Amino acid sequence: MLTAWRRIPGPPRDPVKARLLRLYRALLARHGPQRWWPARTPFEVAVGAILTQHTAWAGAARAVAALAGARLVTAARLAACDLATLGALVRPAGTWRLKAQRLRDFTRWLLARFGGDFRAMRRAPLAPLRRELRAVPGLGPETADAILLYAAARPVFVADAYTRRVLARHRLLPRGVDYETARAFLEAHLPSDPALFNEFHALLVAVAKSHCRTIPLCGSCPLRFDLRGRPPARTR
Numbered sequence: 001m002l003t004a005w006r007r008i009p010g011p012p013r014d015p016v017k018a019r020l021l022r023l024y025r026a027l028l029a030r031h032g033p034q035r036w037w038p039a040r041t042p043f044e045v046a047v048g049a050i051l052t053q054h055t056a057w058a059g060a061a062r063a064v065a066a067l068a069g070a071r072l073v074t075a076a077r078l079a080a081c082d083l084a085t086l087g088a089l090v091r092p093a094g095t096w097r098l099k100a101q102r103l104r105d106f107t108r109w110l111l112a113r114f115g116g117d118f119r120a121m122r123r124a125p126l127a128p129l130r131r132e133l134r135a136v137p138g139l140g141p142e143t144a145d146a147i148l149l150y151a152a153a154r155p156v157f158v159a160d161a162y163t164r165r166v167l168a169r170h171r172l173l174p175r176g177v178d179y180e181t182a183r184a185f186l187e188a189h190l191p192s193d194p195a196l197f198n199e200f201h202a203l204l205v206a207v208a209k210s211h212c213r214t215i216p217l218c219g220s221c222p223l224r225f226d227l228r229g230r231p232p233a234r235t236r
């Protein structure tokens, strides 16, 4: 993911872009490349994105491993699997009936729309594709965008709660900002580069977990320089 950083052209003229890129470089220098998303195939990435909804990654990873052990991490095999079997396998991810149904709904959409092939998804016009994906039952904006970014390498920023918390504390976004506003802000001010979005999002999650917690640990945080001597903005 270092290549994403090196590919960013010249001195940026947009001051917000310049500031965001300074944050990115500081995070990369401190935390290093995060190498998201841990999966062998784009379909496995999408399965993981659905299974990690409202649950920690560790549980989702166990469910993905169970599906892989049953040789079900391909669209055709998963779509043909009965819901009871699927539910038993994804139980470690929690709300297993719901997640089995969501996996099957997404997989059937993927097969019907793209023949199960993510390469075709990479060529589809982005805005209508995003609308289509969000219309699949159970896929909220964050999950749909995680699939677009991490499985299909489309330039969509996953502006999750961690991202919004860090940027709101730095007064780049207003307190309580919604997902869509934050996503549009980031996409408007950053180079439209999926590798950059991938790495920057992963780094924002890393700093939110290490420093930008409920009580922020600004004193040792790599983004402290950006507060310019002010306390972080209140976010709660």
Ligand code: SF4
Pocket (backbone or CB within 6 Å): 166, 169, 170, 207, 211, 212, 213, 216, 217, 218, 219, 221, 222, 223, 224, 225, 227, 232
């Ligand atoms: S911990 Fe402080 S310096 Fe670090 S990201 Fe949060 S508000 Fe910024």
